[in-house]
Amino acid sequence: MALVTLTNVSKSFRKGDETITPLDDISLEIDEGEFVSLMGPSGTGKSTLLNLVSGIDRPDSGTITVAGTEVTRLSRSKLADWRAANLGYIFQTHNLIPVLTAYENVELPTLLLPLSRTERRQRVELALDAVGLSDRADHYPRQLSGGQEQRVGIARSIVVHPKVVVADEPTGSLDTETSDQIQVLLRRLNQELNITLLMVTHDSDVAAIASRQLVLDRGKFVEG
Template identity: 75%
Template sequence: MALVEVRGLKKAFKKGGETVTPLDGVDLDIYEGDSVSMMGPSGTGKSTLLNAVAGIDPPDAGTITVAGTEITSMSRTKLADWRAEHLGYIFQTHNLVPVLTAYENVELPTLLASLSRSERRERVELALEAVGLTDRADHLPRQMSGGQEQRVGIARAIVMNPTLVVADEPTGSLDAATSAQIQDLLVRLNEELGMTLLMVTHDSEVAQLAGRRLQLDGGQLIELNEPHAAMPSPTSGVLAA
C-alpha cells in the first residue's frame, strides 16, 4: 500500500480572465522510503501539487490519503494538527526566525507536541546531529552561511519524525557548491534514515538524485523512470528519540 495516494486531483485558477488548470486529474503514489523529484516548466502547478499533498492548499476535486488518513476532507484546524504531527516542510528560503538560535528554530515544531523538556531536547539534538550542525546550535541565522541556514531548516523539518517531508526548491537560493552539499545531505537522509521525500526542483542535477523522477506538464504527471522498490524505513521514524 502506498504511503501517499493522490487520486483525480484537480485545481484551477482564474488568470487574466481565463481559467488555468495546472492540475487536471492527477494520480500519484508515493511509497515509504521513496525519494521523488518533480520537474516541469514554471507555472505548471508543481508547487500547487506539493502544497496540496502538504495539506496547505486544498484541491478543487480529488482525494489525498497519507498513511491511511484522507486529508482532503479535513477542516483547517484538523489539517493544522495533522501537519504538525506528520509533515516536514523544507522551504527554498529557509524561513528561519532571525532572533532565535539554530537550536530554538529546530525546537519550534516540538513545542506544539505533548513532549517533556528532555524529550524536546533529545529530538532537537538528534536532528542537529543528523544535518551536521551540533556545533552551531547556539548560533543565530545571521551568524551562519546560507547552506548552514538550510541545514537548520532541514533539521526543523525532520525533528518530529514526520511521515512525509516535502521540499520546494530546497537548493534554489544556494550557490553551486553549497547546493551540492545540501543535495548530498538529502540523499543521505533518504538512504540512511529512510526519510520519505517529495521535492520540487528546477535543477535537473538535483532531480537526478531522486529514486523517482516526475514531470508535470499539461495538468498531468509523467513518470520519467521506473519506480524503484520502496526502501525500508526505521520503525521508529526518521530519527530515533
Template identity: 55%
Template sequence: MSTPPLVEISHVAKSYRRGVQDVSVLTDITLDIGEGDFIALMGPSGSGKSTLLNLIAGIDRPDSGELRVAGLDITRLGEAALADWRAANIGFIFQFYNLMPVLNAFENVELPLMLTRLTRAERRERVAMVLDMVNMGDRTSHYPSELSGGQQQRVAIARALITDPRLIVADEPTGDLDRTSAAEVLSMLQRLNRELGKTIIMVTHDAHAAGAAKALVHLEKGELIHATDA
C-alpha cells in the same frame, strides 16, 4: 501481500481564480508514491509542481479528486484537523529556509516541538540530536544572519526532522545555494532517505538536483507527462 502507497493521488484537479477567470493549474493528476521513495517533481515554470506539493502537504486543497496519505483522505479533514495532521506528519524544507531571524539555530529547530507535550529536557535532547545529524551541533547559538545559506538550509532540514514526520516535502531546496552547498544538502537528503527511510518529495527545476532522487515525475501545463526512475 503488497504494501499500499504512502501517498495516493487520484484524479486531482486544481484551479485558481485570477480576475474574472478560473485558471487551471493541475488537471486529473493520478500518482502513487511509496513509503521510502525519494521523488523529484520536475517541469517548466507554471507546470504545477509547487501546487501539487502543497496539495500533498495539506497546505492547499484540490477542487476535485482524492488525496490519501497513509490511507487517510486529507481532503476531507476540517481546517483544525488538517493543521494537526500537518504538524504530526509533514516536514517542510523551503528554498529560502524560512527560519525565524530573531531565533538562533537551536530555537528555530525547537519551534515545532513547542506545541507538543514534551518536557523542556526532552525537547533539548531531541534538538541536539537532529542538529548533530545535520552537522550543525557546533552552531546551536548562531542566528540565521550568522550562518551561510548552506548552514541555514541544514538548520531547516533539522527543523523538518524534529517531529519525526513520515513525509518530507522540499520546494527547490537547493535553488538559493552555490554548487558545493547544494551538493551537501542533496547528499544529506539522500542519507535521510537511505538511513532513516524518510519519504521525500522534492520540487526542482535543476536536472542535477533531480539526479539525487530515486524517481522523476514530470509535469507540463498541469498534466502528468510521465514518471521514471532516476
C-alpha cells in the same frame, strides 16, 4: 506500500477571465521511504501539488491520503494539527527566525506536540546532529553560512519525525558547491533515516538524486 496517494486530483485557479488548471485529474502513489523529485516548466502545478499533499490547499476534486489519513476530509483546525505532527517542509529561502538560535529554530515545530522537555531536547539534538550542526546549536542565522542555514531548515523539517517531508526548490538559492552538499545530505537522510521525500526542483541534476523523477506539464505527468 503507498504512504501518499493522490487519486484523480484536479485544481484550478481564476486569473482574470482565464481559468488555469495546474493539476488536471492526476493520480500518484509514493511509497514509504521513497525519494521523488518533481520537475516541469514554471506554473505547471509543482508547488500546487506540494501544497495539496501538505494540506495547505485543497483540491477541487479527487482525494489525497497520507499515512492512512484522507487529508481532503479534515477540517481546517484538524488539518493544522495533522500537519504539525506529520509533515516536514523545506523552503528555498530557509525561513529561519533571525532572533532565535539554530537550536530554537529547530525546536519550534516540537512546541506544537505533546512532548516532555526531555523528549523535545532529544529530538532537537538528534535533528541537529543528523545535519552536522551540533556545534552550531547556539548560533544565530546571521552567524551561519547560507548552506548552514539550509541545514537548520532541514533539521527543523525532520524534528517532529514526519511521515513525509516536502521540499520546494531546496537548493534554489545556493551556490553550486553548497547545493552539492545539500543534495548529498538529502540523499543520506532518505537512505539512512528512511525519510519519505517529495521535492520540487528546476535543476535536472538535483532531480537525479531522487529514486524516482516525475515531470509535470499542462496539468499532467509526462515522460521526463
